[in-house]
Amino acid sequence: MSVETVQKSATVRKIAPRYRVLLHNDDYNSMEYVVQVLMTTVPSLTQPQAVSIMMEAHTNNLALVITCAQEHAEFYCETLKNHGLISTIEPDE
Numbered sequence: 001m002s003v004e005t006v007q008k009s010a011t012v013r014k015i016a017p018r019y020r021v022l023l024h025n026d027d028y029n030s031m032e033y034v035v036q037v038l039m040t041t042v043p044s045l046t047q048p049q050a051v052s053i054m055m056e057a058h059t060n061n062l063a064l065v066i067t068c069a070q071e072h073a074e075f076y077c078e079t080l081k082n083h084g085l086i087s088t089i090e091p092d093e
Helices: 031-041 047-060 070-082
Strands: 018-024 062-069 086-091
Touching: 018 047, 018 070, 031 047, 031 070, 047 062, 062 070, 070 086
Parallel strands: none
Antiparallel strands: 018 062, 018 086
């Protein structure tokens, strides 16, 4: 009598790596403009959140805008840059 071993291949869903979208301070754009661009670029941001991000970048030269999937992060970063803001992304570790 032979024993047959059936191996099931388990499907493990890997969670997509998340990325931080960062806003850098600049001396060119008005605070109102930065808040407006943040709100139109990242629709989930409320005005108080956008003001808070802008103030953090203004005070500390860098602020976290949002943490999201890489594709979204790249889109947000490019859109901010297209509006004249300085933005970068980095992996969220």
